[in-house]
Amino acid sequence: MIYFDNSATTKPYKEVLDSFVTVSSDFFGNPSSLHSMGGQAEKLLSQAREQVAKLLKVKPTEIYFTSGGTESNNIAIKGAALLNRNKGRHLITTSVEHASVMSAMEQLEQEGFDITYLPVDENGRVRVEDVEKAIRKDTIFISVMQVNNEVGTVQPIKEIGEMVKKYPKILFHTDTVQGIGKVPLSLQKSNVDLCSLSAHKFHGLKGTGALFIREGARLAPLFSGGNQERKMRSGTENVAGAVAMAKALRMTMVKSETGIARMKKIQSMLRTALNEIEGIKIHTPIENSAPHIVNFSLSGMKSEVVIHALEQEGVFVSTTSACSSKKKFPSKTLLAMGVPESLAESAIRISLSFENIEEEAKTAIVKIKKTANQFRKVMD
Incomplete structure (x- = not known):
């Protein structure tokens, strides 16, 4: 089996699973309980928070554990909008964000907020000047993802953050779910106020994530209850999940340097080989692109048909994002990039992890070429 769908989810590290089982078995107390078992759980939770903060080079008090990227995005966007609606009701995002961002924005529109969806260029990248031009007196929030989950485009987060410094009323959020560990980002130097993470994208467990909230940034909590996570996210904490994350x-992070270098080499191999196959159009840009994603179309072929054909060959890839892959609509990201609908309907995404090797890429190329030729004969 060749697993090339790591943008959808990654295989958990064995050590991560072991830590989850150990904490769940031996330290299962509620961290809010007063007895010693609760104290042990609370200590582990604090240690996990400190470790995540240290790795992200932020303060432990700026890390809030969540159930994943979707919840982190919703807390950031809705929490900022609801708390600051008296200052303004205008939010800015791009036309290529993850569904959890787009849906949150659409919900806020129904509540009377005004949303600007910025266009992107042919490479899927937003222009910093377009972001600044969209800012109004009533703008309170900007959300731009770090790495596009479908084509791998890296957005100019640092440059946007520098620009936003001129507008102290505006909170700047980035969804770094696809970028963490693969595309370096300094939250401090980029002037990011809010940042979303999801553990299962970097070999952690599903249902665990985090939200970075810069010290001084204020949000309205979406959950009411026992005031866990310093009143930001009520509900009994998933201690084992936080430790595993x-x-x-x-x-x-330890594997990052060598892992990124290997992924870049494999990505380059894939691009070169795919370019030699008749009818293939690569959508992932060469510049400002993450090292783990290659998005391409097989002209005239429906992506879901190709996905299942490759699965029969033992190669697992995907269409758009995992959240949207079953809806059978052409990729909104590709359409926003100006890709014709016929090509957008035939898009395939290969996404790598540090665990993939060159031999897998060579085998996958042979299988893709075989599949393309078979379908072409049927079409002819």
Whole structure:
């Protein structure tokens, strides 16, 4: 089996699973309980928070554990909008964000907020000058993802952050779910106020994530209850999940330098080989692109048909994002980039992890070429 769908989810590290089982078995107390078992759980939770903060080079008090990227995005966007609506009701984002960002924005529109969806260029990148031009007196929030989950485009987060410094009323949020461990980002130097992470994208467990909230930034909590996570996210904490997430992030960061270099080499191999196959159009840009994603179209072929054909060959890839892959609509990201609908409907995404090797890429190329030729014969 060749697993090339790591942008959808990654295989958890064995050490991560072991840490989750150990904490769940031996330290299962509620961290809010007063007895010693609760104290042990609370200590582990604090240690996990400190580890994540250290790896991200921020303060432990700026890390809030969540259930993943979707929840982190919703807390950031809705929490900022609801708390600051008296200052303004205008938010800015791009036309290529993850569904959890787009849906949150659409919900806020129904509540009377005004949303600007910025266009992107042919490479899927937003222009900093377009972001600044969209700013109004009533703008309170900007959300731009770090790495596009479909084509791998890296957005100019640092440059946008520098620009936003001139507008102290505006909170700047980035969804770094696809970028963490693969595309370096300094939250401090980039002037990011809010940042979303999801553990299962870096070999952690599903249902665990985090939200960075810069000290001084204020949000309205979306959950009411026992005031856990310093009143930002009520609900009994997933201690084992937080510990496992900290372990996964640490292991990912340790492997990052050599892992990124290997992924870049494999990505280059894939691009070169795919370009030689008749009817293939690569959408992932060469510049400002993450090292783990290659998005391409097989002209005239429906992507879901190709996905299942490759699966029969033992190669697992995907269409758009995992959240949208079953809806059978052409990729909004590709359409926003100006890709014709016929090509957008035939898009395939290969996404790598540090665990993939060159031999897998060579085998996958042979299988893709075989599949393309078979379908072409049927079409002819």
